[in-house]
Amino acid sequence: MVASLTSSRLTPMFFTRYGHDDDPLTRALAPPPGETPAQRADREALELASQRRSDEIDDELRREKETERKKKPVKLLLLGQSESGKTATLKNFQLKFAGNEWRAERDLWRFVIVFNLIRNVTDILDEMAAYAARPALLDGSSSESDDASTLDSFFTTRRSGSPIRFKDRHRLLRTRLSPLRQIQKELEGALGNAAIEVNGDSQPSHKPNEFSIIASHGWKSAFDKLKTLRTQPVTESQPSMGRLKGLEEDILEALEDYLEDIVSLWNDPVVREMLARRRTHIEDTPGFFLDDVRRIARRAYVPTDDDILRSRLRTLGVQEHRFVFQEGLTKGREWRLYDVGGAHSSRAAWYPYFDDVDAIIFLAPISCFDEKLSEDRRVNRLEDSYYLWKTICECELLKYTQIILFLNKCDILEAKLERGVRVQDYVSSYGDRANNVATASKYFQHHFKELMKNNSPSPRTFYSHFTSVVQKDETAKTLAVVEESILRDHLRRADLM
Ligand SMILES: Nc1nc2c(ncn2[C@@H]2O[C@H](COP(=O)(O)OP(=O)(O)O)[C@@H](O)[C@H]2O)c(=O)[nH]1
Ligand SMILES: [Mg+2]
Structure with missing residues (x-):
């Protein structure tokens, strides 16, 4: 001018x-x-x-x-409660728009997937021990605190249902599989804090302070850590083998040794019955790979895109991922995606990022209408999503920011309703509407739309998509629409400046 x-x-x-x-x-x-x-x-x-x-x-x-104007990076914030699918959405962005980075990191994802698999096993061992320990106190015949011996005991846990008896083979499995805990520890060490889950029962052994949590957890930092291990020698006698390679060898050997035991454990009817009684839907939990153990526990295993999308690492604080898009309308332009931790303790860290973002993708897992937050067992997960959505919609700082809602985990919602879980039993306002995925998802969508309409400081467009972000092809189509819509807004904002 x-x-x-x-x-x-x-x-x-x-x-x-x-x-x-x-x-x-x-x-x-x-x-x-x-x-x-x-x-x-x-x-x-x-x-x-x-x-x-x-x-x-x-x-x-x-x-x-x-x-x-063309060079200005597009900034996108991913928000939503813990385990809503933020990191999985970020992975889909990378897979669709930045394939080179995606391919370059494929071998590192193997460590995460194997870590998830080993955790599945040790989680079951823990469940067995917990199941054994509690009735042991009631039983009176055994005051042993050693889990291995109490597993032999005969226990009744619920008033209804016949008692479960762990047999010698269970005790043997438990003893034989226990060295996996050491491998799990080593992997935790290699992946850093992102590998340590926080939930109601198991707190991490040390609490990271507020400063260290920013940008220090999540897959980016976990991979940075793994990469440094590549160049560190295992021992002085083997200087040529990096520590990462050494760890990989340990893992491969362990998986070869324990493969049959892992399969036996997971396919054991008594173990399954015990898990069902403890209501541990391990197959529905993030990072579940036990059904794929024969495929994964092989030297030649290379993670598929689906494996990577389904794997689980925790995000704490806020993590910035920069990609120069190699595909799509914005080819050549840099995108900065901010992946945040969704747990209550991480939410304060979101605010500073509101100032300067082009758009927000808000993830609401609508399959969670019957679940509680892992960090606070009193709070229903759907209620928490509504609350969080309302807070974001009414935020003055975000008045002109495009907010896109992903009504996520539609696949799990469908499976749950087909299994006979009734929405009405958890959401009283649902009334006698049909208990199917189409009706339920529309119902939830309507509620989110109303919340936006009633709480936004100035009128805004309601953008929403029904998603299952573990399904890459469907998600790729959604992301193409999202990319265009964000770009249009981004250019409009750039013109105004
Ligand atoms: N079946 C299914 N699993 C999902 C979906 N979205 C996320 N997940 C899984 O849920 C877990 C938590 O997702 P993640 O992206 O880590 O959640 P975040 O805590 O919000 O970052 C991961 O294991 C994902 O694979 C979905 O739409 N369907
Ligand atoms: Mg995450």
């Missing part, structure tokens, strides 16, 4: 053409008295040249501004 005023509007030619004789500047710039036709031609040629140069400068500035 300033450039065009000084360089083109105030040229001498302007004043010659539209001269104001009283104006001192006009007089100063007026042609000298007694100018000959030749002198006048020279002067006008000079003026024309200077006008052209000034127009060129204007064009250059306009082009530069346009390039700047």
Whole structure:
């Protein structure tokens, strides 16, 4: 603006053409008295040249501004409660738009997936021990605190249902599989805090302080940590083998040794019955890989895209991921995606990021209508999502920010309803509506829409998608729509600035 005023509007030619004789500047710039036709031609040629140069400068500035505008990174914040699918959505973005990075990290995901698998096993061992320990106190016949011996005992846990008896084979399995705990520990050490789950029962052994949680957890930091292990020697006698390779070898050996035991444990009817009685739906929990153990516990195993999408690492604080998109409408442009921890303790860290984001994707897992938050067992997960959504919608700082709602985990919702779980039993306002995925998802969507309408400081468009972000092809289509919508808004904002 300033450039065009000084360089083109105030040229001498302007004043010659539209001269104001009283104006001192006009007089100063007026042609000298007694100018000959030749002198006048020279002067006008000079003026024309200077006008052209000034127009060129204007064009250059306009082009530069346009390039700047194109270069400005798109900033996108992923919000939602813990385990709503934020990190999985981020993975889908990388898979669709930044395939090179995705492929480069594939071998590192193997550590996460194997870690998830081993955790599945040790979780079952813990469940067995917990099941054994509690009735042992009632039983009176055994005061042993050693889990291995109490597993042999005969226990009744619920008033209804016949008692469960752990047999010798269970005790043997438990003893044989216990070295996996050591591998789990080593993997926890290698992956860092992102590998330590926090829930009602198991707190991490040390609490990270507020500063260290920012940008220090999540897959990016876990992978940075793994990469440093690549170059560290295992022992002085084996300087050529990096610690990561050493760990990989330990894992491969362990998986080869324990494969049959893991399969036996997971397929054991008594174990399954015990899990059902303890209402541990381990197959529905994040990062469940026991059904794939024969495929994963192989030297030649390479994680598939689906494995990576289904794997689980915890995110705490806020983690920035930068990708230059290699595909899509915004090819060549940098996107900055902010993946946040969703647990109550992490939410305060979100606020500073509200100031400068182009858009927010809010993930609401609608399958969770019958579940409680892991960090607070009194709070229903759907209620928590409604509450969080309302808070985001009414936030003044986000008044002009595009918010896109992903009604996520539709696949789990469908499976749950087909299993016979009734929405009505958990959401009284649902009434006698049909208990199917189409009706239920529309019902939840309507509620989110109303909350946005009633709580936004100024009217805004309700963008929503039904998603199952572990399904990459469907999600890729959704992300293409989302990309366009965010880009349109981003350009509009850039023009306003
Ligand atoms: N079946 C299913 N699993 C999902 C879906 N979205 C996320 N998950 C799984 O739920 C777990 C938690 O997801 P994650 O992205 O880590 O949640 P975050 O805590 O919000 O980052 C992961 O194991 C995901 O694979 C979904 O739509 N369907
Ligand atoms: Mg996460």
